[in-house]
Amino acid sequence: MIEELFESEQSLVEVKDLTVRFGAQTVLRNLSLSIPRGQTLVLLGESGCGKTVLMKSIIGLVTPTIGEVYFDDENMHRLSDRRLSLLRLRFGFVFQNAALFDSMTIGQNVAFPLKQHGKFTSEQIREMVISRLSEVGLPNSVIFKKPAELSGGMRKRVGLARALIMNPELIMYDEPTTGLDPIMSDVINELIIRTRRRNPVTSIVVTHDMNTAKKVADRIIMLMPTRRLNENESQIIFDGTPTEIESCRDRRVQQFINGEAGERLMELRASRT
């Protein structure tokens, strides 16, 4: 198909036959995926299905057991440490609990990638930090505070500001709205959308929140844990647009997006005995 041809030329991230095992546990199995430039991809799936592991293997934090990950045609897991460090400056990663360095102030946290890059004067750094923080709606007064003094929502926004400060080409959000109130969740959604509107960034969003998924996604992929699949079944049980997922016939997909337990509790009980 023409669309596929187009995608393969333009794809920023290319995951090929990725398998990740931790000890005896297979988290990802033969997963292939390609993400075109500029796309916002939402990864759905129940806890433990390997969404975060997939994201961490894309950025090279988890080494695949088998398979390869290409970012802009570079094999992430064949690079030297130095090349990898440089390449990572083109990524932004928003961690689940923000992962702010608690020994540093908010200002130092947000400035960290800039200092790591080492090509900016302290005046430039100060200006960029202030402007990024105001973009995510945080006042200048937080700069000298420590992460522990902020609320969960504020910390998440600081994490977002820190991920965005280098104008990355690929931003990954690990459960950006988990643990936030509905209004703050929507603020985060708005920020994700606005970030994309301002610069042509590619995003991967891991979430359980259907509102987020419907609001920000160009494309939704739903993963299934390997332990709930047969030997040769693909882990990707859905790949399509937000409108397509509404009309998807697969019972597992419908249960997930409508938040219905179905026979899941019985299954869980059965699997324990």
Next chain:
Amino acid sequence: MQGGLPFLGRDKYAPTYVSSASNNLEHYEEEEDSFFVNMLSGWGGIVLDGIVALGDFTIFVYQTFVWMFTRLPKNGTLLPNFHQVGVSSLAVVALTGTFIGMVLAVQSYFQFRQIGLETRLGGVINMTLVRELGPVLAATMLAGRVGSSMAAELGTMRVTEQIDALSAMGANPIHYLVVPRFLACLFMIPALTVMADFMGVAGGHFYSVNILKIDIHHYWHNSAKFVTNFDLFVGLFKSIFFGAAIAMVSCYQGFNCTAGAEGVGRASTAAFVYSFVAILFIDLFLGITLDSIYFMYYPEGASLL
């Protein structure tokens, strides 16, 4: 060189080999000789686990050295660590030293007095302090104070994904977190040992001369005769290795911390226990080696008489 990354993400999830071995056990239970199979595979699991951990630790140490020699430590990471290890431990090490000196005087006085050699106490106390107890007890104290706190701090950083965040932002966690801590321990622990030695000598002097009323001239005369520069060197030389061991063991434990408060607690306990074991081993082996060197230079040895 990307060999370093595997264990950064892996260990958090990795089930131990012991547990996979115990899965096999269920399989064997129906069989007759299950007891021996149980025992064998249990021990096998433990051995395998130990070898894997040792290999992991070796890679970790190797990488620390590679980063230490290939790139200068990041600005602003060295001084806080030197302060944390050195200055903050000063009081506790001084206290330890003083009390060791005094206790040595208390314990040895009675025996030496019975054979009329109480003026030789100076030699005994100072020799023991400078060669053995000063470095070892200072290192033990520091393994508890510095080692556990490093393991807990790095463990918390691992659990809250701060270590992942470091690598995600293009900083190498080993270069950024481990190298400065290693250098701080390498330089500050010998320096603190000098402090412990000094306070011990002062404590021993105070108790022997002021309380036990041993003649000050003879006390110091015997010390000078008995304790050589080589003894001082032996103590400090050992403490360099103690410092390195504390830093590497504690950072490794922190980096491989398992999830949750329990994991952090376990990492900091393990950091102390393994550091202490490492200190004892290093002490024994360096003691043997250095002693043979000592007798090469001073074939007659030092005599109390």
